[in-house]
Amino acid sequence: MRIGLLGTGPWARMVHAPALSGHGELDFAGVWGRRAAAAGELAAEHGTRAYDDVDALFADVDAVAVALPPDVQAELAVRAAHAGCHLLLDKPLAATAERGRAVAEAVRETGVASVVFFTTRFQTGPESWITEQAGRGGWFTARAEWLGAVFGGQSPFAASPWRREKGALWDVGPHALSVLLPVLGDVRAVTAAAHGPGDTVHVVLDHVGGASSTLTLSLTAPPAAAGAVVELRGEAGVSVLPDSTEAAVSAFARAADALLATARDGRPHPCDAAFALRVTEILAAAEAAL
Structure with missing residues (x-):
């Protein structure tokens, strides 16, 4: 499969490009970015071609991987799908539900394949745990705490405009939901939502299976408090999402x-x-609700 990369930012450089160039069944055919110079540098680093015209890249490949802000991703994903390209996207799918629906509709209309990279779902240990807990059932409640120190430390993502605008709800919220939904079922309602310090939000969800869950999400946590915890409580007792040291590059290769x-x-x-x-x-x- 010939695949192109859209995006040249930190996530593209750190994860997407290394995983694509090192994959045995992919031909990393080119890079397009909103900054032509950055696209040229990334393409040269991985021995591939930089494209000035994104539609020319679509015409030359079978699939595209996208490492761009969600509003930009959504627009280009629709165009790529209609050009016949399979889609390897990142979370969140889009910055609004309307734009997300446009992507999903384009995938349905064109029949292209789509995979969205929710990191935890492609890490071996956590994914096995999710499958096991979903099979057990009988869960009463769950709590998910996804706390990052992006805005208070030296993170390469600290200056990201879309993260500054949308905050933890949209950046790490998808990770929490990607774990909870397959275990507890779809969400019937957001029953409460409140702001905390910085961009921190607290959300309470009612799931179709009868369980409730609480989410605490932040990108402004103190570095010593950063980390992710998902705990389930129900008929089977208490179960906690296992930690994973698996690199994002390996997880993206699985995606x-x-x-x-x-x-x-x-x-x-x-x-x-x-x-x-x-x-x-x-x-x-x-x-x-917020």
Whole structure:
């Protein structure tokens, strides 16, 4: 599969490009970015071609991986799908539910394969745990705390305009939801939402299976307090999401494997554009509640 990369920022440099160039079943065919010089530098680093025209890249590849802000991703994903390109996208799918629906509709209309990179879902240990807990059922409640120190430390993402605008709800909220939804079921309602320090938000969800969950999300946590915890309580007792030291590059390579598989057999992946749209809709509902 010939694949192109859209984006040249820190996530593209740190994760997407190394994973694509090192993948045995992908031909990393080119890079496009909003800054031509950055695209040229990244392409040269990985021995591929820089494109000035994104539509020319679409015409030359079978698939695209996207490492761009969600509003930019959504617009280009629709164009790529209509050009016949399979989609390896990042979370959140879009910055609004309306734009997310446009992506999901384009995928349905064109029949291209789609996989959205929710990091935890492509890490071996956490994904096995999610599958096991979903099979158990009987969960009563859950809490998810996803606390980052992005805005208070030396993170390469600290200056990201879209993260500054949308905050933790949209940046780390998708990670929490990607774990909770397959275990507790879809969300019937956002029953409460409140602001905390900085960009911190607290959200309470009612799930279709009868369980409730609480989310505490932040990008402004003190570095010593940063980390992620997901705890389930129910008939089976208490279960906690295992920590993973697996690198994001390895997880992204598994997401690429998933795209290859769904492109070959036509079976939708659990983390496809339709699932990412549902996550986006829940985020938008929480944002409205705030």
